[in-house]
Amino acid sequence: MPRAKYADIYRDLKTRIETGEYEFQELLPSENHLIQTYNCSRNTLRRAVSTLVTDGYVQTMQGKGVRNIYRPAPQTTFTIGGIESFRESAIRNHQTPKTRVLLFAEITADQKVSRRTGFPAGAELYYLQRLHYLDGRPLILNHNYFLKEAVAGLTKEIAEYSIYAYLEQELGMAIVTSKRVMTVEKMTQIDEKYLELGDYNCLAVVSSQTYNGDGIMFEYTQSRHRPDYFCFQDNATRHV
């Protein structure tokens, strides 16, 4: 399946912006101009541009034009808005990932687990504890809960490499939406044991519920991040 046209245009404009073809605050060519460059319809171009808007690359102004508001990230950011596996984040930042599986268990969700994860009570789950290293430093302690029927065949070996790669490439699963909540929590004994927290006594916690292409929630994960390496990017637009 060839990639969609609007996605091609989006990618092309995005790389042009990232490589500095347009100055910060400069106006992009007008819609009509871009329609001719890409030989596409107005709707198709507008879809590409509107994706750039939600990604925080440009800002449209009625009657004026489209302004470039992209600035390169000042520091290497570990996580950005978007669903990205640990491996993918690491590679994007040119760092070496490693994952150690501390626990690989099969459990049945009781009331307590159900309340915490959002899985129905009685659901058959894999429960994993994984420690993620970046360039040799332990940075993230993950508590993963996977719906067993949705991720059949998961093994400890897969969990040591990349679960997402397995789900997408082997099982052909489409991963679509993830609802996340960020909080700051006091460290626990297990945090203290595995993460090198120094004199921090708390850490950044990202709890996420992830849905597959069938709209089924198949994963609940609590990621406990060492605070000095935690950086989470986000882009918000105001719609009243």
Place this chain on the structure above:
Amino acid sequence: MPRAKYADIYRDLKTRIETGEYEFQELLPSENHLIQTYNCSRNTLRRAVSTLVTDGYVQTMQGKGVRNIYRPAPQTTFTIGGIESFRESAIRNHQTPKTRVLLFAEITADQKVSRRTGFPAGAELYYLQRLHYLDGRPLILNHNYFLKEAVAGLTKEIAEYSIYAYLEQELGMAIVTSKRVMTVEKMTQIDEKYLELGDYNCLAVVSSQTYNGDGIMFEYTQSRHRPDYFCFQDNATRHV
């Protein structure tokens, strides 16, 4: 100016979902059905639905339908993805906001300020320190930098109520995009003095650059949150 049609449809569907008209995991009526109910074109309806997708309310599935994946938030969340003033957040959660202005100064950005905030060196700025209370508890310590030429007439009195309300309602400014970075930082002396941190030794920090309708960055703010009341929601979609 009457509200756009797609926005009306979006709101109607959203409240129907929120009020439980559709079960969690239930399919919504098909596009064709909804087109007839709302008496609109296919594009208009699809725009409304796609907004629901990015907001994490529903999930579309080609060939199958549109699935409701909305669940009411388990706890009162202080901040969600989207630009919201402190007052607005408080009112949404049925809590009483109060703001105390600790500092109101006019400064010129030097190199150091420029690097931190993203304003050009030499820019004329307002610099404010504000303490936000919720139901009497001090929760957030804000360091605000506003571009003076964009927020003319700002006073301490306005800053004690709501700066955003002033900008939007008095100055007619449109607030559009905000780029945010979330980190966890060690507490400083001023944090310790004003926020009741208990035995936490660090806090959640949200740094944001906000752009107005002209695509001009007019605000840089660093919000330092007391960790036990900090909760940040986010919704992510995977697009390869």
Place this chain on the structure above:
DNA sequence: GCCGATTTGTCCGTATGTATC
């Protein structure tokens, strides 16, 4: 396994409104 009906995804062309200059 095939076929047709249903449902969402992509793309196009056009008309009209609104804001800016």
Place this chain on the structure above:
DNA sequence: CGATACATACGGACAAATCGG
């Protein structure tokens, strides 16, 4: 006022995925 630019809305065509007979 007219020209330019983005915003909204409509309708139609075809593709791709799913499901039931």
